[in-house]
Amino acid sequence: MSSSHALSDDQVASELKKMTAFIRQEALEKAREIQLKADEEFAIEKSRLVREEIAAIDKEYEKKFKQASMSQQITRSTMANKTRIKVLSARQELLDKLFEDARGKLAEAANKDYEEMLKGLILEGLYMLNESKLVIRCKQAEKDKVEGAAKKAAAEYKEKVGTDVEPVIDEKNWLPEESAGGVYVVGGGGKIELNNTLEERLRMCETDALPSIRATLFGENQNRRFHD
Numbered sequence: 001m002s003s004s005h006a007l008s009d010d011q012v013a014s015e016l017k018k019m020t021a022f023i024r025q026e027a028l029e030k031a032r033e034i035q036l037k038a039d040e041e042f043a044i045e046k047s048r049l050v051r052e053e054i055a056a057i058d059k060e061y062e063k064k065f066k067q068a069s070m071s072q073q074i075t076r077s078t079m080a081n082k083t084r085i086k087v088l089s090a091r092q093e094l095l096d097k098l099f100e101d102a103r104g105k106l107a108e109a110a111n112k113d114y115e116e117m118l119k120g121l122i123l124e125g126l127y128m129l130n131e132s133k134l135v136i137r138c139k140q141a142e143k144d145k146v147e148g149a150a151k152k153a154a155a156e157y158k159e160k161v162g163t164d165v166e167p168v169i170d171e172k173n174w175l176p177e178e179s180a181g182g183v184y185v186v187g188g189g190g191k192i193e194l195n196n197t198l199e200e201r202l203r204m205c206e207t208d209a210l211p212s213i214r215a216t217l218f219g220e221n222q223n224r225r226f227h228d
């Protein structure tokens with residue numbers, strides 16, 4: 001190279017300075033590009049992690065909510081069952097007391113209408129057994145009342161059916177004195193017994209009338225599909 005084209009020290013220094021500035025600028029731009037890419041990747045990763053964490057929290061919340069709801073339903077169901085049992089128990093106690101009080105008052109049935117009641121009980125037996133001679137069992141203390149009622153029943157039976165019937169008092173097998181009253185009507189040579197004592201009539205009432213008594217006291221059962 002000729003000396004005319006040789007660069008001076010200042011020119012060399014200037015060129016080096018330009019090259020250094022260019023390289024520096026490229027490095028800065030590259031660094032900014034890397035930083036931007038890193039920031040973008042960080043933001044994406046951060047967003048992904050946040051979404052995953054939110055999803056995990058939502059899933060855990062849903063799980064705990066379902067557990068809490070199930071626990072609440074079980075608690076409510078348990079309390080409802082306990083309450084229902086208490087209500088049913090209280091109702092049964094009331095019904096038991098009602099019939100127990102009725103049993104205690106059976107003896108009061110021996111009033112001025114008692115003989116008419118006896119006639120009805122005997123007449124029912126005459127119709128059901130439909131025999132010419134029947135045996136009547138009663139309390140010994142009520143023999144006279146039962147005889148009078150039996151005569152009236154036989155007369156009404158003849159009037160309605162047109163045939164005679166002979167009801168006979170069984171003086172060998174009296175009903176217990178603690179019995180509230182009523183009669184047994186016996187036919188078929190002693191093989192057929194119609195229990196028309198007051199205790200039996202109350203028992204029948206307790207069985208047959210219980211649904212209507214329940215409805216009267218407590219209202220209709222809305223869950224009941226069939227009615228008597």
